[in-house]
Amino acid sequence: MNATDRTPADLLRSALAADPGRPLVTFYDDATGERVELSVATFANWVAKTANLLQGDLGAEPGDRLALLLPAHWQSAVWLLACASVGVVAEVGGDPAAADLVVSGPDTLEEARACSGERVALALRPLGGRFPQPPAGFADYAVEVPGQGDRFAPFVPVDADGPGLVVGGEELSYADVVERARADAAGQGRGAGARVLSGLGYDSWEGLSVGLYGALATGGSVVLCRNLDRLAPDALEQRTASERVTHTV
Numbered sequence: 001m002n003a004t005d006r007t008p009a010d011l012l013r014s015a016l017a018a019d020p021g022r023p024l025v026t027f028y029d030d031a032t033g034e035r036v037e038l039s040v041a042t043f044a045n046w047v048a049k050t051a052n053l054l055q056g057d058l059g060a061e062p063g064d065r066l067a068l069l070l071p072a073h074w075q076s077a078v079w080l081l082a083c084a085s086v087g088v089v090a091e092v093g094g095d096p097a098a099a100d101l102v103v104s105g106p107d108t109l110e111e112a113r114a115c116s117g118e119r120v121a122l123a124l125r126p127l128g129g130r131f132p133q134p135p136a137g138f139a140d141y142a143v144e145v146p147g148q149g150d151r152f153a154p155f156v157p158v159d160a161d162g163p164g165l166v167v168g169g170e171e172l173s174y175a176d177v178v179e180r181a182r183a184d185a186a187g188q189g190r191g192a193g194a195r196v197l198s199g200l201g202y203d204s205w206e207g208l209s210v211g212l213y214g215a216l217a218t219g220g221s222v223v224l225c226r227n228l229d230r231l232a233p234d235a236l237e238q239r240t241a242s243e244r245v246t247h248t249v
Contacts, residue, residue, distance in 0.1 A: 007084055008174060011216040012216060015040045015216060020039065023037055024216075025043055025212075025215075027226070028223070030230040031230055038074060043074075043077070043078065047078055047152070049149065054066075054082050054083070054088060055152075057148075058101060059118070066079075066089065066091065066101050067093075067094035067096045067103070067115060068083075068090050068091060068093070069105060070124075071105060071124075071226060072201045075128065075141075079103055080202075080208075084158070087154060090166070092166065092167040092203060093203050096111060101117040101120070102115035102117070103122065103141075104119065105121075106131075109138065119137055119139065120141050121135050121141065160174045160178075161173050161174075167202075181209050181216070182217045184206075185209075185217055189247075190218055190247055194221075194247055195245050196221075196249060197222075198223070199229075210222070223243045
């Protein structure tokens with residue numbers, strides 16, 4: 001990765017330029033049996049479409065606050081990078097009532113209704129499927145995102161030193177996110193090519209660092225596992241081997 005990269009969106013652009021075909025996020029849901037693998041190019045395409053939705057259809061501007069009510073999931077990772085691309089502050093588990101807009105999974109829709117701004121709902125179904133019945137008062141992400149553009153350019157340059165992420169009650173700038181992710185990876189011996197299996201949620205900095213930002217910061221990849229507690233120990237060993245995992249958290 002380039003030393004001049006100062007935002008997560010910068011890291012993604014560098015990864016795309018360096019090796020667009022390499023795996024970036026491999027997602028498992030051990031409650032449903034789902035497995036999704038996204039290359040850098042595929043992930044970046046989802047991010048571009050989501051950022052266009054966020055900036056265009058939803059009218060989000062730099063500095064706006066987005067309450068992200070999603071578990072550790074590949075689509076959550078997409079939204080985090082889309083926010084960084086636009087300059088929107090992603091508040092993981094944030095208060096919808098205090099946010100400018102909210103992005104919710106299927107289990108937090110009632111909580112999300114407290115947001116007076118734009119509301120987006122994700123069904124979190126395999127292959128990014130839509131809701132069988134769209135929830136009232138929400139835009140269905142799976143319906144809205146496919147028609148968005150494959151390239152994204154922010155209306156306003158993103159300020160790397162401005163607020164970018166709130167997690168665990170701590171607010172970080174985009175530059176802080178990049179610097180801390182690099183430091184974490186170096187301290188744990190996760191260099192270029194590291195493939196990390198993470199069963200942590202996205203509701204803590206550690207979970208975000210090992211489950212997303214560290215892979216972008218080092219040229220590595222992540223095997224992100226939801227409901228990992230449902231997987232038998234021998235099956236976990238098989239996954240670790242088949243996915244060529246180098247680090248497990």
